[in-house]
Amino acid sequence: xxxxxxxxxxxxxxxxxxxxxxxxxxxxxxxxxxxxxxxxxxxxxxxxxxxxxxxxxxxxxxxxxxxxxxxxxxxxxxxxxxxxxxxxxxxxxxxxxxxxxxxxxxxxxxxxxxxxxxxxxxxxxxxxxxxxxxxxxxxxxxxxxxxxxxxxxxxxxxxxxxxxxxxxxxxxxxxxxxxxxxxxxxxxxxxxxxxxxxxxxxxxxxxxxxxxxxxxxxxxxxxxxxxxxxxxxxxxxxxxxxxxxxxxxxxxxxxxxxxxxxxxxxxxxxxxxxxxxxxxxxxxxxxxxxxxxxxxxxxxxxxxxxxxxxxxxxxxxxxxxxxxxxxxxxxxxxxxxxxxxxxxxxxxxxxxxxxxxxxxxxxxxxxxxxxxx
Numbered sequence: 328x329x330x331x332x333x334x335x336x337x338x339x340x341x342x343x344x345x346x347x348x349x350x351x352x353x354x355x356x357x358x359x360x361x362x363x364x365x366x367x368x369x370x371x372x373x374x375x376x377x378x379x380x381x382x383x384x385x386x387x388x389x390x391x392x393x394x395x396x397x398x399x400x401x402x403x404x405x406x407x408x409x410x411x412x413x414x415x416x417x418x419x420x421x422x423x424x425x426x427x428x429x430x431x432x433x434x435x436x437x438x439x440x441x442x443x444x445x446x447x448x449x450x451x452x453x454x455x456x457x458x459x460x461x462x463x464x465x466x467x468x469x470x471x472x473x474x475x476x477x478x479x480x481x482x483x484x485x486x487x488x489x490x491x492x493x494x495x496x497x498x499x500x501x502x503x504x505x506x507x508x509x510x511x512x513x514x515x516x517x518x519x520x521x522x523x524x525x526x527x528x529x530x531x532x533x534x535x536x537x538x539x540x541x542x543x544x545x546x547x548x549x550x551x552x553x554x555x556x557x558x559x560x561x562x563x564x565x566x567x568x569x570x571x572x573x574x575x576x577x578x579x580x581x582x583x584x585x586x587x588x589x590x591x592x593x594x595x596x597x598x599x600x601x602x603x604x605x606x607x608x609x610x611x612x613x614x615x616x617x618x619x620x621x622x623x624x625x626x627x628x629x630x631x632x633x634x635x636x637x638x639x640x641x642x643x644x645x646x647x648x649x650x651x652x653x654x655x656x657x658x659x660x661x662x663x664x665x666x667x668x669x670x671x672x673x674x675x676x677x678x679x680x681x682x683x684x685x686x687x688x689x690x691x692x693x694x695x696x697x698x699x700x
Contacts, residue, residue, distance in 0.1 A: 334549060352523075368577060383401070384426045397432070455468060503665050505577040584670040585663075591680070609690070609691075609694055637658075659676030
């Protein structure tokens with residue numbers, strides 16, 4: 328038993344030393360996910376201190392007191408950057424993507440809108456010119472315009488008969504989009520590391536190195552188990568380094584259970600390791616195997632919500648992604664960071680990820696060709 332354990336440790340140390348010696352690969356494995364996660368986190372709002380304002384144009388062809396009041400109210404909105412423009416220039420800016428949308432108040436708008444409100448006359452036609460790639464802005468602008476038109480028509484003395492208290496429902500800190508982007512990019516690049524480990528093992532088999540290892544007095548469990556353990560430890564080292572940067576630079580916090588965070592991390596590191604083992608067992612040529620594996624991982628991380636939050640997916644796609652281990656990994660890391668959930672919230676993600684890991688390990692053992700050169 329002691330000899331087997333010593334050999335197991337030696338094989339694991341060898342894998343770790345090989346990874347740590349390649350400083351360029353080490354830096355890429357750590358720096359790349361940090362940079363990409365920082366970009367995605369900033370894109371989706373960062374830590375909430377910087378609010379992106381919606382660029383909006385306003386064309387006032389009426390010039391009435393009502394239209395001027397609406398223009399002034401829209402210009403004071405904190406969520407938009409409104410600019411009054413001539414119609415031709417406004418259309419050109421939308422066409423070239425410099426403005427998301429433009430509101431065109433037609434001639435006679437003030438008088439017609441007042442008559443329509445009190446007497447049931449025909450309502451004036453207000454145009455909303457929008458960039459077709461930004462169609463999500465339509466309901467936002469429509470809501471703001473309706474609000475300010477009604478306020479201006481009914482008089483400044485009349486206000487909305489309620490106040491709205493915005494309450495972010497989370498047991499953790501204020502939402503930090505960096506927390507989600509770091510979860511997603513960590514998942515992606517640890518899986519890439521698993522691919523590299525699997526391709527390296529496949530190359531060892533093709534070069535005959537693996538056959539020489541098999542001649543040593545070591546069981547198959549030791550040989551494969553040491554590869555899985557070494558790869559999983561490397562995955563945990565990458566995760567620790569990436570999240571250290573997330574905590575120190577981008578204010579990401581493990582607001583939930585630290586034990587749950589560690590459990591999800593270990594489970595996913597095992598998933599990456601068994602993924603690599605399965606790749607080595609199923610692969611034939613190194614080039615084709617690497618390409619197919621990268622394609623599969625990109626699909627998994629995309630559908631798992633690693634690039635953009637899964638709640639943005641259509642409902643049917645959310646149901647599909649719910650079976651994927653990448654979705655559970657990202658959701659599990661989210662739960663333990665910005666959501667601030669307890670250990671119990673990590674149990675299901677850990678169980679699902681470990682279940683997929685066991686499946687990949689069984690496939691690898693079943694299909695592993697021990698006699699390949």
